[in-house]
Amino acid sequence: MIPVEFDYERAESLDDAIARLAATGGEGKLLAGGHSLVPLMKLRLSEPSSLIDISRIAGLSGIREKDGKVEIGATTTHHEVQQSELLRRLCPVVPEAAGEIGDPQIRHKGTLGGSLAHADPSADMPAVVVALGAEVHIKGPGGWRAVAAEDFFQDLFTVDLGPDEIIAGVQFRPLRSAGYAKLHQRASHYAIVGVAAALDVEGGVVRSARVAVTGASTHAQRLPNVEELLAGRPANAESIAAAAAVAGDTLEDVNVDLHASEEYRRAMVKVFTRRALERAAAR
Amino acid sequence: MSKKHITTRINGEDVEFLAEPGASLLAALRDELGLTGSKEGCNNGNCGACNVVFDGALVNACCVLAVEANGVEITTIEGVANGEELHPLQTSFLENAALQCGICTPGFIVAAKALLDKEPDADEARIRHWLAGNLCRCTGYDKIVRAVLDAAADMRRTPA
Ligand SMILES: Cc1cc2nc3c(=O)[nH]c(=O)nc-3n(C[C@H](O)[C@H](O)[C@H](O)COP(=O)(O)OP(=O)(O)OC[C@H]3O[C@@H](n4cnc5c(N)ncnc54)[C@H](O)[C@@H]3O)c2cc1C
Numbered sequence A: 001m002i003p004v005e006f007d008y009e010r011a012e013s014l015d016d017a018i019a020r021l022a023a024t025g026g027e028g029k030l031l032a033g034g035h036s037l038v039p040l041m042k043l044r045l046s047e048p049s050s051l052i053d054i055s056r057i058a059g060l061s062g063i064r065e066k067d068g069k070v071e072i073g074a075t076t077t078h079h080e081v082q083q084s085e086l087l088r089r090l091c092p093v094v095p096e097a098a099g100e101i102g103d104p105q106i107r108h109k110g111t112l113g114g115s116l117a118h119a120d121p122s123a124d125m126p127a128v129v130v131a132l133g134a135e136v137h138i139k140g141p142g143g144w145r146a147v148a149a150e151d152f153f154q155d156l157f158t159v160d161l162g163p164d165e166i167i168a169g170v171q172f173r174p175l176r177s178a179g180y181a182k183l184h185q186r187a188s189h190y191a192i193v194g195v196a197a198a199l200d201v202e203g204g205v206v207r208s209a210r211v212a213v214t215g216a217s218t219h220a221q222r223l224p225n226v227e228e229l230l231a232g233r234p235a236n237a238e239s240i241a242a243a244a245a246v247a248g249d250t251l252e253d254v255n256v257d258l259h260a261s262e263e264y265r266r267a268m269v270k271v272f273t274r275r276a277l278e279r280a281a282a283r
Numbered sequence B: 001m002s003k004k005h006i007t008t009r010i011n012g013e014d015v016e017f018l019a020e021p022g023a024s025l026l027a028a029l030r031d032e033l034g035l036t037g038s039k040e041g042c043n044n045g046n047c048g049a050c051n052v053v054f055d056g057a058l059v060n061a062c063c064v065l066a067v068e069a070n071g072v073e074i075t076t077i078e079g080v081a082n083g084e085e086l087h088p089l090q091t092s093f094l095e096n097a098a099l100q101c102g103i104c105t106p107g108f109i110v111a112a113k114a115l116l117d118k119e120p121d122a123d124e125a126r127i128r129h130w131l132a133g134n135l136c137r138c139t140g141y142d143k144i145v146r147a148v149l150d151a152a153a154d155m156r157r158t159p160a
C-alpha cells in the first residue's frame, strides 16, 4: 500500500493529459509504466496529489518512420522497442539497449518516456538517445518544443522538463553503425556503467563519433575527448583502443555505491567504451 | 480518497472490486480477492514472486496499481491448474524438486508459463534469460531450469 493518499485518473489524449496535469496545480504526476514512480511512492520519496495515467493514450506509443527520421512515442514499452523490426533494420542499437533493461517483467511495463523523464543515473536509454543525437519532443500548456537529448539531461534525476509538460516522443536520424555495451548490476540489471557509441564512417574512416556514458556519473553525458580522438581516424581496433584509453578522464562526480568504487567505475568506463565502439564499427 | 470501481477478468471470470488508488494489484489480489497464491517478496519489482499475466504480458503485480487493472484480463497462479489437474509445469516442479521454501514458486510458474505459451521451443539459454526477473534464495536455480525444460518437452509431446 502506498502510504500517502492520492487520486488516479486516466487521460484520453495528450491534450487531455496536459489539461488534467494543469488542473492539479503542479501537485500531480504522470503515470506511464509506474516502474520507477510506484516504488518511489511506496517509500514516500514522491507524494503526488494525483496520478494521471498516460499509458493508454492512443497514438502516444509506437515506432514510425517520418521524413528520414525515426520517431518513438513516449509510452512505447522497452519490450516494444526491443521487438521492433523497423528499429532492428534501421538503428539496431536502440532495440539492443532496450533488451538489456532489467528483465522481461520490467520491459513489459517500463516506457521510453518514463525512463527519460525519470533520468535515473543508471538508466540505459538516456545514453542511447544522447549518442544518437536524438531530439526529445515535449508538449505543455504553451505548445510544443524540442530539446536535444544531450541538453535534456542536466543533473541527478534532473531534466529540462516542466511539471506541466509531457514528453510525447523522441526523434532521431537512424544509424546502423552504433552499439551499446553495459556492465549489469546483477540483481536489478541497472547499468553500473553503460556506453552507447555512434560512428559516422565513410570509406573506412570515422568522419565523426558520438559517445555517451550512463551509470558512471550524475546523468548521461557525452565523452568529448573520446569523440575528438576518433574523428578523422581509420575505423579500426587501434584507433578504438587509443580513444577508449582516455574514456571517462573528463568525468566529474563519479558515482560510488555498494556495487562499484570510483576507481572500478573509471576502469569500466574504458572497457565498455571500447566494447561499444567495437560493436558500432562492426555494424 | 474515494475508492475506484474496477472491472476485470481474472482467470477467465468477470471480477469487480473497489480499490484505493494506493493499492497495488498484488495487494488487491491478495487482500480484497483472496487470491493469495501471488506472493510479496521485495514489493519493488526485483524478485518476481508477485508475477501475473496482465493483458498478455508478464508483469510484477507489486508495481502495478490495482486501478490500472480496470478493463484488463489477468491470469494468476490460481488460473494455471485445470481444476484438480496440475499444469505440466506444476507437475514438473514437484518431480524435479524445483522448490524448497516455495515462496518464489508461483512467480516462477506464472513466468515460465508465459514464456512457453508463446515459445514452446524455448531452449535453456532463452529460459534462463527469461527467468532473470525471478529470484530464488533456496534452490540455486538449476532444478528450476531443469523443471521448465522438462515441462516444455512434455507440453510439446501432448499439446493442451
Ligand atoms: C527492478 C527494476 C529494474 C530496472 N532495471 C532497469 C535497467 O536495467 N535499466 C533501465 O534503464 N531501467 C531500469 N528500470 C527502470 C524502468 O525501465 C522504468 O520503468 C523506467 O525508468 C521508468 O519508466 P516508466 O514508464 O515505468 O515510468 P513511471 O514510473 O511511470 O514514471 C517515472 C517518472 O517519469 C514521469 N513520466 C513518465 N512518462 C512521462 C512522459 N511521457 N512525460 C513526462 N514525464 C513522464 C513520471 O511522472 C515519473 O515522474 C528498472 C526498474 C525496476 C523496478
Ligand code: FES
Binding pocket: B039, B040, B041, B042, B043, B044, B045, B046, B047, B048, B049, B050, B051, B060, B061, B062, B063
Ligand atoms: S514482490 Fe513484486 S517483484 Fe518482488
Ligand code: FES
Binding pocket: B098, B099, B100, B101, B102, B103, B104, B105, B135, B136, B137, B138, B139
Ligand atoms: S524456493 Fe525458497 S526462494 Fe525459491
